[in-house]
Structures are given as C-alpha cells and as structure tokens.
Amino acid sequence: MRHASRPPLAIGDTRRSQLRMLAFGALLAGGLHAAGLVAEDRAPNPELQAVAAPDGTAASDRAAAQSAANLQSLPSEQVIQVLNAFGQATPRGKNWLRALAADVADNGPFPREALQRFFDDRSGDPDARYVAFQLLAQQDPALRTELLAEAQTDPSLPVRYLRIRDLLDEAAGLVDERPEEAKALATTAIENGRSPAQLERAAKLLEQLDVPVDLAETLGMMRSWLVIGPFDNTDSEDFDTAYVPENRYLELGTPIDPQNGGEPAAEKGKRGPVQWQKVSSDDSQGMVDLNAPLSNEKDAVAYAYQKLTVQGEQLPLKAEARLGSITANKVWVNGQLVISNNVYHSGTRIDQYVGECQLLPGENTVLIKVLQNAQTEPWAQDWQFQFRLTHPDGRPIKTTPVEVEL
Known part of the structure; x- marks a missing residue:
C-alpha cells in the first residue's frame, strides 16, 4: 500500500535566502554573469532553461540552483523574460522561477507597465x-481591485479564485439589506467558480436568498451508476486482482455479461453470486454510498459502471477524471486506467484524485473500482465515492447516462 505523495511546496523567503547565498558563492568564484543575459529577441537563455527544467533529480536541482544564482542580478526590466520561461517549466521549475521573478523585480525601478501588460x-x-x-x-x-475587476472569467485559476472570493464576501455582506444585489453576485460566482468549496459557499448564500441550487448538478457530479459486489479483498491484498467485470471491461469494453434474455448475468462474488444493481446519489455533493447496497461488507471490492454521452462539447475532447474516495480506488475511462490509489481512510474531498482522459464522439464508459478494508473503528466505516468529468480548468462537462436495462 502506498501513501499519496505531497505536491512540491511553493518557494518562499527561505528559498530566496538560499538563492542569495548561492549567488554570493558564485560571486566569490567569479561565476556571476553580467546583467542583460536574457533578451526578448534572442534564443531562449540556457540559464533560464536550466531553472525551468528540474525534474526531481539531484543533478537537475543543482543546475537549477546554480543558474538561479547566476540570474539573480538581472535588472528589473528583465523580469518578463523570467515569466516567459514558465511556459515550458516543470512544476519544480515553476517554484524556482517564482522566487527568481520576485528577486529580479527588486533589481531597479519597479517594472509596473511591463508587468501589467503581461498580466493583461x-x-x-x-x-x-x-x-x-x-x-x-x-x-x-491599491491596484488589486483594478486587476481583479473582471477576473471571474480569468483562465488563471488562482486569479479567478481571488475574484470569486471577493464576490462571495461582498454578497455575504448584502444578504440582509440588498438581497437582489447579493443574489446577482452569488449567481455570478456559481456560474464562474471552479473551486468546489467556493461553489458550495455560493450555493448556501443563494439558498439563504430562497434560490434553490442543485450543487451536485452544478459541479457536474455523475450520480447514477450500475454497481456490483462485493468481491474479495481479504487483508487488503486484492488491489490489483482483476475480477471478471474488470477483465471483461478491458477486453470487451463492457463489464456486464448479458444472458440470452438480455438481463446481465450474475457474477461470482465474495459470498456467492452477485448481481448488478442501480445505485444513485441524492447527496448534495454527489457522494455515492456503497455500504447500503453492499451490506456494509468489509475486506471487499465493488465496481461502479456508467455508459454516457457528452453534451455540448466538440469531440474528441481532452478532459480530466476527478474522483473523491476515502478508500483505495482505480478509475478507467474508455478502457484506459487514469487514476490508481492504494490508500485507505486517509480523508476525502471533491477532486481528491485527478487523471487526464479523452472523451469520444458517441458513447463513453467509466469503470470505478472502490475497495474497503477490515477496519472496524467508527471513523473507518465510509465506503463511498464521488466522480465527475471536467475540462482541464475544472469546468464541469455535462454528461447523460445511457440507460442499461437490468
């Protein structure tokens, strides 16, 4: 069993101090480059490329650190070249570039006009x-308000998040005295928000204003599934065991075996034959409970399946599968494994796990494998999941289930 890895931390003052120390060492060695290394009309600077390229190996980190030290004395007007390097940077490289941009911006007159053009x-x-x-x-x-004035549609999600937060704060302050304005602001937030927490807050504000909101629908949660189980997961050892529905799905594109009469055949489960059954969620955030249909089984595996079509999109479409699950899980979209996490009872949230996928014209399929272990503590009883498909920016993709007769 593995534990979910933590994302790299953003570089703050400590890393800046490290960069300054590296720069000082480079000066002592006579290695600090002259200002003006990077120009907009030249080929990409190899020092900036090194800062942008660390991939987690010790050698690439050393190269990034040395190059960042060498570039730290660039004049402030060249901060735009540092920002331009983000386009091809790795996640670790972006952390280095953030710190470098902050340092370069301090090296002379503040380049406000250039930065504003870049932001705009x-x-x-x-x-x-x-x-x-x-x-x-x-x-x-004082510039903050101006910069965020129309940012509810900004493609930069951190910038959009700040604007949506401002809209919600303003709406909350107007609920009692100017409810129509509050309603308009909260509606703008729910139409443009990408953060599930912000969408939930907007929905609660609208409910205060007597405007019902189907939050699960707004989030694009898929709430109707065909579920089968339980299969065996004794001692949590069957994460990679492919039971018949899984094998059939990977080989034939469907996990369901129709009998001659058209009804799905029973499968051999943990305690005897098991049948596919329809399970739907009425949870406000689209959480699908597996305990009720599968009798709170422990040491178990369940499969959830949906055949669907995509509405209002140009297909094929690059998308993201987004899963929340407190227990171990795998997700396949159109036969491709896109999410896999062998972790139990470590917490759950909306969009906990994200994997890239492709949606196709016509019918698409999703198969989710959700496992439960043998823990009996009260906090280890949940066996559930929530799932949606989105654009890479988090915008939900509207789907329609294809009816499968049982």
Missing part, C-alpha cells in the same frame, strides 16, 4: 500571470 494578456501562462499579479499587488495594494 490572458493568453500567457496562467501561473506566470498569477506571479505578475502578486508582484503588482504587493508593490501597490
């Missing part, structure tokens, strides 16, 4: 534009 161009890298926003807002806090 929504075709730029979303993370780099957020760094530009942070630099501008830190240098002149």
Whole structure:
C-alpha cells in the first residue's frame, strides 16, 4: 500500500535566502554573469532553461540552483523574460522561477507597465500571470481591485479564485439589506467558480436568498451508476486482482455479461453470486454510498459502471477524471486506467484524485473500482465515492447516462 505523495511546496523567503547565498558563492568564484543575459529577441537563455527544467533529480536541482544564482542580478526590466520561461517549466521549475521573478523585480525601478501588460494578456501562462499579479499587488495594494475587476472569467485559476472570493464576501455582506444585489453576485460566482468549496459557499448564500441550487448538478457530479459486489479483498491484498467485470471491461469494453434474455448475468462474488444493481446519489455533493447496497461488507471490492454521452462539447475532447474516495480506488475511462490509489481512510474531498482522459464522439464508459478494508473503528466505516468529468480548468462537462436495462 502506498501513501499519496505531497505536491512540491511553493518557494518562499527561505528559498530566496538560499538563492542569495548561492549567488554570493558564485560571486566569490567569479561565476556571476553580467546583467542583460536574457533578451526578448534572442534564443531562449540556457540559464533560464536550466531553472525551468528540474525534474526531481539531484543533478537537475543543482543546475537549477546554480543558474538561479547566476540570474539573480538581472535588472528589473528583465523580469518578463523570467515569466516567459514558465511556459515550458516543470512544476519544480515553476517554484524556482517564482522566487527568481520576485528577486529580479527588486533589481531597479519597479517594472509596473511591463508587468501589467503581461498580466493583461490572458493568453500567457496562467501561473506566470498569477506571479505578475502578486508582484503588482504587493508593490501597490491599491491596484488589486483594478486587476481583479473582471477576473471571474480569468483562465488563471488562482486569479479567478481571488475574484470569486471577493464576490462571495461582498454578497455575504448584502444578504440582509440588498438581497437582489447579493443574489446577482452569488449567481455570478456559481456560474464562474471552479473551486468546489467556493461553489458550495455560493450555493448556501443563494439558498439563504430562497434560490434553490442543485450543487451536485452544478459541479457536474455523475450520480447514477450500475454497481456490483462485493468481491474479495481479504487483508487488503486484492488491489490489483482483476475480477471478471474488470477483465471483461478491458477486453470487451463492457463489464456486464448479458444472458440470452438480455438481463446481465450474475457474477461470482465474495459470498456467492452477485448481481448488478442501480445505485444513485441524492447527496448534495454527489457522494455515492456503497455500504447500503453492499451490506456494509468489509475486506471487499465493488465496481461502479456508467455508459454516457457528452453534451455540448466538440469531440474528441481532452478532459480530466476527478474522483473523491476515502478508500483505495482505480478509475478507467474508455478502457484506459487514469487514476490508481492504494490508500485507505486517509480523508476525502471533491477532486481528491485527478487523471487526464479523452472523451469520444458517441458513447463513453467509466469503470470505478472502490475497495474497503477490515477496519472496524467508527471513523473507518465510509465506503463511498464521488466522480465527475471536467475540462482541464475544472469546468464541469455535462454528461447523460445511457440507460442499461437490468
């Protein structure tokens, strides 16, 4: 069993101090480059490429650290070249570039106009534009309101998040005295928000204003499933055991074996024959409970299946499968494994696990494998999942289940 890995931490003041120490060491060695290494009309600078490229290996981290030290004395007007390097950067590289951009911006007159032009161009890298926003807002806090004025539709999710938060804060303050304005602000938030927590807050505000909201529908949660189980997971050893529905799905594209009369055949389960059954969720966040239909079974495996069509999109479509599950899980979309986590009772949340997938014209399929272990503690009883398909920016994709007769 493995534990979920933690994402790399953003670089803050400690890393900046490390960069300054590295720069000082490079100076002593005579290795600090002259200012003006990077120019917009030249080929990509190899030092910036090294800062952008660390992949977790010790050698790439050393190269990034040394190059960041060498570039740290660039004049402030060249901060845009640092931001341009975000486009091809690894996640670790973006952390280095964030710190480097902050240091370079301090090396001379603050480049406000250049940073604002960079931020205003929504075709730029979303993370780099957020760094530009942070630099501008830190240098002149009064700019924050202007920069975020129309950011509820910004492709940079951190920037959009800040604007949606402001809209919700304003709406909350207007609920009693100016309810129509509060309603308009909360509606804008729920139409444009991408954060599940913000969407939940917007829904609660609208409910206070007597505007019902189907939050699960807004989030794009898939709530109707065909479920079969339990299969055996004694001692939590069957994460990679492919039971018949799984094998059939991977070989034939469907986990269901129809008998001559058209009804799905029973499968051999943990305690005898098991049948497919329809399970749906009425939870406000689309959580699908497996305990009720599968009798709170322990040391067990369940499969959930949905055949679906995609509405209102140009297909084929690059998408993301997003799963929340407190227990071990696997997800296949159109026969491709996109999510796999052998972790039990470590917490759950909306969009806990994300995997890239492709949606096709016509019918698409999703198969989810959800496992339960033998723990009997009260906090280890949940056996459930929630699932949705989204665009890479978190915008939900509307789907319609294809009816399968049972």
